[in-house]
Amino acid sequence: DTGVSQNPRHKITKRGQNVTFRCDPISEHNRLYWYRQTLGQGPEFLTYFQNEAQLEKSRLLSDRFSAERPKGSFSTLEIQRTEQGDSAMYLCASSLDGTAYNEQFFGPGTRLTVL
Amino acid sequence: QKEVEQNSGPLSVPEGAIASLNCTYSDRGSQSFFWYRQYSGKSPELIMFIYSNGDKEDGRFTAQLNKASQYVSLLIRDSQPSDSATYLCAAQYNFNKFYFGSGTKLNVKP
Numbered sequence: 529d530t531g532v533s534q535n536p537r538h539k540i541t542k543r544g545q546n547v548t549f550r551c552d553p554i555s556e557h558n559r560l561y562w563y564r565q566t567l568g569q570g571p572e573f574l575t576y577f578q579n580e581a582q583l584e585k586s587r588l589l590s591d592r593f594s595a596e597r598p599k600g601s602f603s604t605l606e607i608q609r610t611e612q613g614d615s616a617m618y619l620c621a622s623s624l625d626g627t628a629y630n631e632q633f634f635g636p637g638t639r640l641t642v643l
Numbered sequence: 644q645k646e647v648e649q650n651s652g653p654l655s656v657p658e659g660a661i662a663s664l665n666c667t668y669s670d671r672g673s674q675s676f677f678w679y680r681q682y683s684g685k686s687p688e689l690i691m692f693i694y695s696n697g698d699k700e701d702g703r704f705t706a707q708l709n710k711a712s713q714y715v716s717l718l719i720r721d722s723q724p725s726d727s728a729t730y731l732c733a734a735q736y737n738f739n740k741f742y743f744g745s746g747t748k749l750n751v752k753p
Binding site for chain 1: 647651675677679685686687688689692694731733735738739740741742743744745746
């Protein structure tokens with residue numbers, strides 16, 4: 529499978545626990561995005577990497593959230609001290625530098641449930 | 644606040660009809676516009692994008708853009724039950740920022 533992959537696909541955790549999600553983009557794509565989507569809403573931008581550099585971060589991303597892309601390949605999104613309001617689908621997307629219109633391709637998502 | 648507005652629907656059309664999905668955006672600086680299809684429980688899937696005023700056709704899909712009216716639409720010809728999904732409109736701003744609408748749910752009845 530040459531598309532964007534995300535792991536795990538589902539995560540159930542208790543409030544206050546830390547969770548980490550992984551995203552592997554399409555292999556030649558150097559741009560990587562994280563979004564959060566709740567039921568009935570469209571994806572909300574969280575953060576963006578170009579190679580290993582985190583170039584933009586939404587105000588939605590509180591200090592409990594951190595994302596890394598250490599070698600410019602896969603990325604991780606960590607949520608510390610989870611809250612029930614963090615329950616959502618976390619989507620990763622990637623795109624290729626040099627394309628005129630920055631078409632993004634999404635992974636299958638990680639569904640987080642905080643009890 | 645850069646907003647993308649879509650009617651949440653559901654929009655119901657009979658099989659074989661044309662489905663028309665609409666989207667408005669608030670920021671005139673938005674550069675390109677994308678339509679994604681999202682089946683229940685799945686991630687968004689890119690259908691097509693448009694950046695110039697006018698129409699862009701790809702198979703059964705036609706995207707229309709009117710920058711003066713800040714309006715984007717997606718027409719689906721010969722609608723099939725498999726087209727039943729939520730359609731998300733996204734506006735691209737400053738190249739790397741995408742703002743999504745909340746989506747329109749389409750039901751195509753056999």
